[in-house]
Amino acid sequence: xFAFLLKKISQNPEIQxxxxxxxxxxxxxxxLWIFVFVHISxxxxxxxxxxxxxxxxxxxxxxxxxxTLMIIGAPKSIQIYRNRIQKILASKNHPLE
Numbered sequence: 001x002f003a004f005l006l007k008k009i010s011q012n013p014e015i016q017x018x019x020x021x022x023x024x025x026x027x028x029x030x031x032l033w034i035f036v037f038v039h040i041s042x043x044x045x046x047x048x049x050x051x052x053x054x055x056x057x058x059x060x061x062x063x064x065x066x067x068t069l070m071i072i073g074a075p076k077s078i079q080i081y082r083n084r085i086q087k088i089l090a091s092k093n094h095p096l097e
Contacts (some may be wrong), residue, residue, distance in 0.1 A: 005032045009082050010089065020089075027088045035081045042070060 003017040006028060020028065049063045 002029055002032055005035070006085070009035070009078065010085050011082070015089070024088055024091075028085055031081060031084050031088070038077070046070075 002025075006017060007013055007015060009032070017025065046063075046066060049066060053060065053063050
């Protein structure tokens, strides 16, 4: 899972998880877990709105607004994580020191 996410987020198909030092693996793994947790939390947080909208509650505008903000914010969010991972990969020593 981490190797797949690392290749996708860093946009470097040549990178191998095994080539990273243990310190970099730990740092990248932390960033990737935060990325996954934040996006799963956003999806779970939207579920009550989708359910209430499905049941006929007049929540069309809040759901539309939330989905629009998620669509607009997703590329920026991915770029933030991508920049952080690229800094970790480019550093010569442990990046969290």
